[in-house]
Amino acid sequence: MATVGTNQRQAKLVLLGDMGAGKSSLVLRFTKGQFFDYQESTIGAAFLTQTLAVNDTTIKFEIWDTAGQERYHSLAPMYYRGAAAAIIVYDITNPDSFTRAKKWVQELQSQGSSNLVMALAGNKADLEAKRSTKPEEAQAYAEENGLFFMETSAKTAQNVNELFYEIAKRLPKLQPAGQQGISLSERPAPAAAKSSMCCA
Amino acid sequence: MPYLSQGEDSGNRRPDCRLAGQQAATVCRGKKGEEQARNRATLSSLQAVEVLETREEPSEEENEKDGSGQACLASSHSLLYLKGALIPSLEYTDEHTGQARSRRWNRYWIRISSHAARSVDYPRGGSLVDRQDLVERVSGVSEFGFSRRWNVIMDEEYDVIVLGTGLKECILSGLLSVDRMKVLHMDRNDYYGGASASLTLNQLWQKFHGTDKPPASLGSTRDYNVDLIPKFMMANGTLVRVLIHTDVTKYLSFKAVDGSYVFKQGKVYKVPATDVEALKSPLMGLFEKRRARKFFIYVQDYEESEPKTHDGLDLRRVTAKELFAKFGLEENTIDFIGHALALHRDDAYLSQPAYETVLKVKLYAESLARFAGGSPYIYPLYGLGELPQAFARLSAVYGGTYMLAKPDCKVEFDEMGKAIGVTSEGETAKAKKIVCDPSYLPNKVKKVGKVVRAICIMSHPIPDTNDSQSVQIIVPQKQLGRKSDVYVFCCSFSHNVAPKGKYIAFVSTEAETDRPEEELRAGLRLLGPVDEQIIDVYDRYEPVNEESLDNCYISKSYDPTTHFETTIADVLQMYTRITGKELDLSVDLSAASAAEE
Numbered sequence: 001m002a003t004v005g006t007n008q009r010q011a012k013l014v015l016l017g018d019m020g021a022g023k024s025s026l027v028l029r030f031t032k033g034q035f036f037d038y039q040e041s042t043i044g045a046a047f048l049t050q051t052l053a054v055n056d057t058t059i060k061f062e063i064w065d066t067a068g069q070e071r072y073h074s075l076a077p078m079y080y081r082g083a084a085a086a087i088i089v090y091d092i093t094n095p096d097s098f099t100r101a102k103k104w105v106q107e108l109q110s111q112g113s114s115n116l117v118m119a120l121a122g123n124k125a126d127l128e129a130k131r132s133t134k135p136e137e138a139q140a141y142a143e144e145n146g147l148f149f150m151e152t153s154a155k156t157a158q159n160v161n162e163l164f165y166e167i168a169k170r171l172p173k174l175q176p177a178g179q180q181g182i183s184l185s186e187r188p189a190p191a192a193a194k195s196s197m198c199c200a
Numbered sequence: 201m202p203y204l205s206q207g208e209d210s211g212n213r214r215p216d217c218r219l220a221g222q223q224a225a226t227v228c229r230g231k232k233g234e235e236q237a238r239n240r241a242t243l244s245s246l247q248a249v250e251v252l253e254t255r256e257e258p259s260e261e262e263n264e265k266d267g268s269g270q271a272c273l274a275s276s277h278s279l280l281y282l283k284g285a286l287i288p289s290l291e292y293t294d295e296h297t298g299q300a301r302s303r304r305w306n307r308y309w310i311r312i313s314s315h316a317a318r319s320v321d322y323p324r325g326g327s328l329v330d331r332q333d334l335v336e337r338v339s340g341v342s343e344f345g346f347s348r349r350w351n352v353i354m355d356e357e358y359d360v361i362v363l364g365t366g367l368k369e370c371i372l373s374g375l376l377s378v379d380r381m382k383v384l385h386m387d388r389n390d391y392y393g394g395a396s397a398s399l400t401l402n403q404l405w406q407k408f409h410g411t412d413k414p415p416a417s418l419g420s421t422r423d424y425n426v427d428l429i430p431k432f433m434m435a436n437g438t439l440v441r442v443l444i445h446t447d448v449t450k451y452l453s454f455k456a457v458d459g460s461y462v463f464k465q466g467k468v469y470k471v472p473a474t475d476v477e478a479l480k481s482p483l484m485g486l487f488e489k490r491r492a493r494k495f496f497i498y499v500q501d502y503e504e505s506e507p508k509t510h511d512g513l514d515l516r517r518v519t520a521k522e523l524f525a526k527f528g529l530e531e532n533t534i535d536f537i538g539h540a541l542a543l544h545r546d547d548a549y550l551s552q553p554a555y556e557t558v559l560k561v562k563l564y565a566e567s568l569a570r571f572a573g574g575s576p577y578i579y580p581l582y583g584l585g586e587l588p589q590a591f592a593r594l595s596a597v598y599g600g601t602y603m604l605a606k607p608d609c610k611v612e613f614d615e616m617g618k619a620i621g622v623t624s625e626g627e628t629a630k631a632k633k634i635v636c637d638p639s640y641l642p643n644k645v646k647k648v649g650k651v652v653r654a655i656c657i658m659s660h661p662i663p664d665t666n667d668s669q670s671v672q673i674i675v676p677q678k679q680l681g682r683k684s685d686v687y688v689f690c691c692s693f694s695h696n697v698a699p700k701g702k703y704i705a706f707v708s709t710e711a712e713t714d715r716p717e718e719e720l721r722a723g724l725r726l727l728g729p730v731d732e733q734i735i736d737v738y739d740r741y742e743p744v745n746e747e748s749l750d751n752c753y754i755s756k757s758y759d760p761t762t763h764f765e766t767t768i769a770d771v772l773q774m775y776t777r778i779t780g781k782e783l784d785l786s787v788d789l790s791a792a793s794a795a796e797e
Contacts, residue, residue, distance in 0.1 A: 047450075067596035074602035076392050076589035078451065081582060182454045182571060182578060 010060045011171055012082055016104040017089035018097040019071060022123035025154035026089060027063050030164050035155050054168040061085075061164065077111060085117040085167045090138075092122045092151065093130040098138065105145055117170045118147040125151040125158055358384045360778070361622045361629060363609050363636035366394035367429075367588045368755040371771050372635050372778070374446055374594035379779065383600040384629055385592065386622065390605035392592055394637055395758060398425035398585025398697070404655075408734045418657060418731065419699035425583030426655060426697065429758040430689040430706040431767070432457050432577035432672055435567035438768040440578075441785045451590040453581045455695055456573030458668035462540035463675040463686075464532055468664050468726060471540045471674075473565045473576070475500070488530050495527040495537075499561045515555040523554040531678075537561065539676040539685055543763055545710075546677060546684055577763070579670060583697045609640055611752065619751040633778060635753045638741035644754060645741035651760045652716035652737045653708030654723075656730040661703060662690050663728050669694035669703075672762050675723055684710040686723045687762040705730070708760040711737065753778050 015023040028034050031050040051060045064083075069075045080086075086108055090101040101120065108118060120142045122133060135151055142149035148166060152159040359381035362373045370392070373385045391397055401421035402412040414421065433439050435456070443449045461468040464483060472481040478492040501509045513523065524534045538544045542560035549557055567576030580586045596602055606624040611634055614620050621630040638645040665671045673688035680686065690705040691697050698704050707723035716737050724733075743754035756770050776782050 065597075067593055068599075069593070069596045069602050072601070072603045074604045076592060078582075078586055078589040078593070081586075182456065 007056055008058045008060065009171070010062060011084035011168075012064065013061045013085040013087065013167065014064045014079060014083045015066060015087050015089060016070065016101075016108065017087075018091070018094070018100045019068075021089040021091045021094070021097045021101075022152075022154050023087075023089045024065060026087070026121065026123060026152060026160060026163075027065070029154040029157055029160045031063070033157075035157070050164070052164060052168045054165065059168045059171065061168075075107075080108065080111040080113075083112055083116060084171055085119070086112065087119045087121050087163065087167070088147070089121045089123050090133065091124050092133050093124055093127050095132045098122075098133045102141065105147065109145075115172055117167050118145075119163060119167055120147045120149045121163055122149070122151040123154060126153040126156050357621075357630040357632075358382045359631065360384075360633045360635055361386065361631040363387070363611075363622065363634065363640040364394045365389075365392045365588050365592060365604070366637050366755070366758075367396040367584070367591070368767065368771050368774070369394070369635060369637060370588035370591035370595070371442060371768075372753075372755075372774060373600055374448065374591040374598070375775055375783065376635075376778065377595040377598035377600040378446065380598075383595055384603070384622075384631065385595060385600055386603045386606040386609055386624065388605070388607055388609055392604070393428075393585045393588045395639075396427075396429045396584060396588060398427050398583030400424050401426070404734070408655075408736065415732070419702060423693075423699040423702075424697065424704075425585060426704055427584045427691075427706070429584065430691070430708070431584060431758075431762050431764050432575075432579050432689070433764050434563060435570040435573075435576055435578050436563055437567065437763070437765060438772070438785070439764040442768060442771075442783070445783070445785055446591070446594055448590045448594050451593055452586055454578040455581060455670075456571045457575040457577035457579050457670040457672065458573065458694075459665050459671040460540070460568075460575035460577065461665055461671060461673040462536040463673055463679055463722075463726070464536065465679065468673050469536075470574075470666075471536060472496075473541060473561075473568050483536065484530075484533055488533055491528050491530075492533055492537075495524075495529060496561075496565075498527070499558050500565060502558055502562070504555075513554075515558055516553050518554050519551050520554040520557045521550040523558070524550075535676045535678055536674075540674040543674075543761070543765060545759070545761060545766075574666075574668070575672065577672060579691060579695050581696045583691075583695070611636075611641060613750070617750050633751045633753060635755075635774070635778065637755050638743070638757055641743075641745075641752055641754055644743060644745040644750070644752060646744045647739045648742045649740040650711040650716065650737060651708060651740055651758075652711040652719060652735070653706055653760065654717075654720050655734040655736065656705045656707070656724075656727055657698070657732040658703040658705055658727060658730045659701060660728060661692070662688070662705060662726060664726075665690075673723075673726060674762075680722050682709075682719070683712055684760075686720065687760055688723045688726055689762045690727075702731075706762075708762070710740075710760050747777055 015027065017023050025035060027048060028036070031048045047062055047064045049060055049062050051058050053059075064079060066075060066079070069079070088101045088104045088108070090097040092098075105118065105120075108116065120138060122135065122138050135149075138151075139149050141147075148170070150159045150163050150166070152163055154160060360373075360376050360383050362369050362376075362383060362385040365385065365387040369385070373383050377383045387394060389397075391403075399407065401414045401418060401424040403421075404424070404426050405414040406412045418424075433454075443452070460471045462471045462483070463469075469481065469483040470477075472478045472483060472492070473496070475493040475496040478484070478496055479489050481489065481492075484492055498511060502515070503509050504515075513526070515523070520538070524537075529537070534550075538547070538549060538557065541564045542549070542557045543564075544557070544560075564576050570576075571578065592600075592602060603624075608624050610623045611619050612621045612623055612628060619631070619634045621628050622634065623629075634641075661667045661669060662671055662673070665673070668690070669692045671688075671690045675686040675688065677683055677685050686707065686709040688705065688707050690703055692703040693700045705727050707720045707727070709719055709723070711719060713719060717735050720735075724730075738757070740757040740759065742756045743752075745752055745754065747753055753774055755774060759766055772783055
């Protein structure tokens with residue numbers, strides 16, 4: 001759903017990964033600069049937006065959260081629809097979460113669009129003492145599967161902005177002209193309302 | 201509840217919490233020496249008290265060697281830490297005295313099931329927070345979201361269990377979750393949408409031909425989103441208001457539908473909806489156009505609150521037939537106004553007060569004006585199957601729990617015939633109310649009709665519709681000598697429901713004979729040649745149960761109309777019966793009309 005405007009583009013970014021891997025914390029760190037040691041699992045918010053400037057382009061990320069639907073494998077296809085980027089998050093201290101991250105990559109490859117930018121984030125890098133997944137292992141997996149890999153810590157902010165910048169840089173310069181529809185929730189200026197019709 | 205039974209072991213010397221809704225939690229005081237007789241507490245807030253953080257935290261509890269103290273830290277329990285300000289105090293019942301008491305701890309562990317425990321730190325002071333209060337407090341903590349029941353298991357009690365992820369059920373699930381009800385939503389299928397899903401080509405072939413090998417000439421299976429219940433949305437209609445009310449619009453993208461046509465004496469005509477269009481329409485003769493123009497001006501100007509616009513007619517008493525007679529309209533004109541503009545499905549409305557018909561015609565005209573398209577209708581990109589998914593996401597965002605691919609989903613009843621829960625795969629979830637589509641409670645519904653429809657894949661737009669890439673044609677019953685209208689619906693790649701160059705057309709009607717296929721013939725003739733055609737006949741059901749006696753709220757099957765007005769009416773009525781309140785969409789009405797300007 002990335003759109004080309006006057007040097008401003010919008011890109012839908014989805015988060016995937018096990019419960020507790022730190023998906024919401026990463027986003028919260030990125031968008032608000034906040035971190036809560038005991039971030040509650042997510043409810044009540046659909047997505048956040050954050051704008052990043054990369055070179056001469058600003059990219060407005062529209063970040064979608066799983067809303068818990070990953071839990072019983074009930075994520076709707078709509079979640080992946082039109083996503084320009086995805087971050088698959090695992091917890092470096094939890095080997096299961098790395099195994100599950102690989103499953104999410106497979107799911108994305110079957111559901112998502114082919115030019116999706118995929119990032120693998122090994123989160124909770126501050127908990128080095130409890131590490132169970134080696135960065136080399138994740139790096140090798142990422143390379144094999146066309147992802148880029150970073151270890152992050154939402155707690156210390158390590159690599160969080162870097163992760164999103166890297167995604168922004170990798171977004172294709174020109175997205176294929178996606179279908180743009182009417183947004184019912186926004187109040188279009190009369191001219192804008194008309195232009196949204198021209199593709200109809 | 202394995203943990204609760206531990207908590208009930210005699211000899212447990214720690215306070216024990218019982219959560220509202222029969223969830224169980226154990227509250228252990230962390231401070232040793234603060235010996236307390238075993239207490240039962242009600243923590244009505246627990247639904248919202250959840251933290252994802254799992255940690256193994258050493259604790260003074262380890263020193264407690266009595267049964268549950270050990271269990272608290274042994275094995276793989278996760279300890280969850282809750283932010284301090286959230287729970288100022290906890291109320292509980294002292295088991296020895298039976299008195300309700302309130303207690304403030306500095307720190308305690310809460311374990312909700314056998315798999316998790318949490319420790320809670322909070323300041324002294326404050327009072328019991330109820331769930332709503334807590335939800336509000338927590339939601340203030342982080343904009344990204346607040347806590348969700350983190351340990352949802354089947355052996356729990358819900359306010360509502362919803363069965364089937366059809367559009368009606370998903371809207372209800374979303375509305376009820378937003379109302380802070382605890383909702384479990386299950387579907388026997390592994391996809392969202394139930395009877396109102398949109399299928400890929402492979403899924404479509406699987407369903408109707410028993411093979412997932414459609415002809416290669418049709419293109420990629422994933423480029424198709426074929427609605428099982430095709431419908432367009434009136435741009436200012438109730439569904440749009442519900443979408444705006446719930447803010448679900450942000451998950452969806454819509455495009456206007458190109459054309460709205462009506463069938464008259466073997467040909468199709470654009471439906472005129474305003475005085476200007478009436479004058480241009482070849483649908484009427486010269487004098488009739490002028491009469492129709494006067495009628496449209498009357499309708500456009502009509503405001504119930506302004507008697508001078510009434511022209512001396514009390515529309516709540518005057519019938520539609522009398523109103524048409526006053527303007528001297530011909531039968532064919534009445535036919536398209538009643539069926540293609542007011543969207544009546546038969547002619548019963550003629551003897552009803554004209555008020556409703558006038559409002560519906562106004563709605564049509566206002567919707568037409570809203571997006572300046574060729575029709576009053578809009579339709580979501582990627583098909584209608586997006587709608588149930590969007591409402592399911594709303595429900596999940598507000599804490600609803602989703603489980604797909606749950607076989608059986610058997611509703612359980614007590615000896616009085618009241619529904620008490622749902623069993624699937626050997627686990628029973630309890631609930632106060634059950635909401636479902638007719639297929640989940642076949643014994644509580646009756647067959648009220650039969651819908652026949654043709655699903656056609658074509659490589660051209662419907663002829664004589666100005667090459668519309670999306671279009672509705674209504675064939676009023678009278679034109680065919682039938683009792684109910686025939687609906688033609690066409691969508692294409694322009695709404696991302698088919699590959700480039702392909703069109704999907706549907707012809708549907710209420711079956712009136714035992715050779716329903718033939719009833720579609722007049723509609724099919726309008727399509728021209730088709731690449732593939734599937735005929736489907738399904739029964740329509742309506743509930744016959746007494747909701748107050750069995751706690752089961754069953755939706756009606758989808759009718760053959762190509763618009764949502766009847767669908768949403770059913771949903772809103774169900775919402776009112778379930779919650780005892782009306783969904784207030786009036787505010788959103790003005791918001792919706794503001795967006796037009």
